[in-house]
Amino acid sequence: MQTMTTEEIVRKMAAQGLRITDQRKTLAGLFAESPGYRTPKDVYEYMGRIYSGLSFDTVYRNLRVMEELGVLEQVMFEEGVRFKLHCREHDHHHHLICLQCSKTYPIKHCPMDATDVPDNFQVVKHKFEVFGYCKDCRQDEAEQRSV
Amino acid sequence: MQTMTTEEIVRKMAAQGLRITDQRKTLAGLFAESPGYRTPKDVYEYMGRIYSGLSFDTVYRNLRVMEELGVLEQVMFEEGVRFKLHCREHDHHHHLICLQCSKTYPIKHCPMDATDVPDNFQVVKHKFEVFGYCKDCRQDEAEQRSV
DNA sequence: GTCCATGCAAATTCTTTGCAGGAAC
DNA sequence: GTTCCTGCAAAGAATTTGCATGGAC
Numbered sequence: 608m609q610t611m612t613t614e615e616i617v618r619k620m621a622a623q624g625l626r627i628t629d630q631r632k633t634l635a636g637l638f639a640e641s642p643g644y645r646t647p648k649d650v651y652e653y654m655g656r657i658y659s660g661l662s663f664d665t666v667y668r669n670l671r672v673m674e675e676l677g678v679l680e681q682v683m684f685e686e687g688v689r690f691k692l693h694c695r696e697h698d699h700h701h702h703l704i705c706l707q708c709s710k711t712y713p714i715k716h717c718p719m720d721a722t723d724v725p726d727n728f729q730v731v732k733h734k735f736e737v738f739g740y741c742k743d744c745r746q747d748e749a750e751q752r753s754v
Numbered sequence: 755m756q757t758m759t760t761e762e763i764v765r766k767m768a769a770q771g772l773r774i775t776d777q778r779k780t781l782a783g784l785f786a787e788s789p790g791y792r793t794p795k796d797v798y799e800y801m802g803r804i805y806s807g808l809s810f811d812t813v814y815r816n817l818r819v820m821e822e823l824g825v826l827e828q829v830m831f832e833e834g835v836r837f838k839l840h841c842r843e844h845d846h847h848h849h850l851i852c853l854q855c856s857k858t859y860p861i862k863h864c865p866m867d868a869t870d871v872p873d874n875f876q877v878v879k880h881k882f883e884v885f886g887y888c889k890d891c892r893q894d895e896a897e898q899r900s901v
Numbered sequence: 902g903t904c905c906a907t908g909c910a911a912a913t914t915c916t917t918t919g920c921a922g923g924a925a926c
Numbered sequence: 927g928t929t930c931c932t933g934c935a936a937a938g939a940a941t942t943t944g945c946a947t948g949g950a951c
Contacts, residue, residue: 626905626950647940662908667941669906683830687940703875712875718865718882727889728850728859735865735882742874773925773930794915809933814916816931834915906949913942924931 610692613639616678623676633657634669635678643709644682644689701735707744757839760786763825770823780804781816782825790856791829791836848882854891 611619616635621627637653638645651666670690673679680693691711694700701718702711718735740746758766763782768774784800785792798813817837820826827840838858841847848865849858865882 624905628906628950630907660908664909664942665907671942681832683832685828685830703871703877706878712872714869714871716865716869718863718868719884721865721868722861722863722884724850724861724884725859725889727892728886729892730850730884730886731853732886733882733884735880737866737869737871737877737880739875739877739879742872745874745876771930775925775931777932807933811917811934812932818917903951904949905951907947909945909947911943913940915940916938918937919935921934922932924929926927926929 611639611678616692619678620673620676625672625676630654630658630661630665631669634666634673638673638679638690638692641691643705643711644684644691645709646687646689650690701737703737703739703741705741705744706738707740710741710743712741758786758825763839766825767820767823772819772823777801777805777808777812778816781813781820785820785826785837785839788838790852790858791831791838792856793834793836797837848884850884850886850888852888852891853885854887857888857890859888 613632613636616639617627617632620631620635625631633654634650637650647663647667647670650670651661651663654666655661670679674681674690677693679690682689682691689709699717701714701716703714704711714735714737719730719733724730760779760783763786764774764779767778767782772778780801781797784797794810794814794817797817798808798810801813802808817826821828821837824840826837829836829838836856846864848861848863850861851858861882861884866877866880871877
């Protein structure tokens with residue numbers, strides 16, 4: 608996989624003039640390890656276990672900063688915003704996303720290759736995501752339900 | 755195109771036991787005419803021009819009701835939630851969406867056909883959307899910018 | 902020592918709910 | 927007449943901002 612290491616993330620943040628605090632190091636580590644999308648609340652709870660007296664707005668601010676910096680990417684789900692490590696651009700791909708654990712798996716195929724766009728439409732960007740359950744979260748056919 | 759008429763929408767709402775108020779008739783008409791996605795605020799402003807003393811929460815409530823009923827569909831954009839007429843299911847397709855006027859154009863091709871999903875991943879749903887500028891909103895190459 | 906990051910508090914924005922009067926059926 | 931719809935107000939939730947202190951450099 609083409610994920611960044613904690614050190615690479617920290618280095619990238621430092622290169623942009625950000626101060627490397629413990630909290631930011633931990634955040635970098637969290638996302639370097641995270642195989643999927645995380646909600647701000649998720650992240651806050653995780654961080655809260657490590658830092659007592661942590662404030663939500665600081666977590667939020669850091670997520671925003673890391674997003675603006677291009678380290679994280681933000682995606683809107685029905686239930687709200689989520690963050691994950693930004694995939695490298697030179698390797699364009701899409702994702703299978705697990706509805707249970709929100710882990711992601713790359714899809715090499717890009718639908719734009721096979722999409723017939725009328726030439727009077729000027730394409731700017733596209734979004735392709737597949738949702739379901741991964742092998743670990745897979746449910747019995749019987750108890751399976753749509754979301 | 756396979757959009758519903760105002761009458762069909764009204765009939766569908768009535769069939770579900772909803773009372774047909776002026777406001778709901780207007781809403782039905784608005785979405786029957788709307789070629790694209792609309793924000794709740796959009797809708798509220800439009801309705802507000804017709805009904806003085808209109809309250810935002812009623813608009814919201816009606817959008818929700820119409821969504822639960824299957825008349826509208828809700829989509830999360832980066833900027834927030836939007837609504838549009840629900841496309842008929844028997845004719846599965848995707849959309850080109852104009853970033854300017856938010857008008858939509860159907861894409862027949864469904865990327866799932868060409869996507870190689872590992873068989874230990876249980877697919878539940880997928881999302882494929884293409885954003886850009888339609889022929890009416892198309893911008894000069896010079897002043898064109900990514901969003 | 903300087904300037905940024907943090908926590909605290911509060912402001913905004915978005916969305917939802919309770920309630921009483923009025924409208925649809 | 928009964929039940930649902932509406933507007934008003936207010937509650938919740940999600941997100942953002944101002945400010946003083948402490949920490950990174």
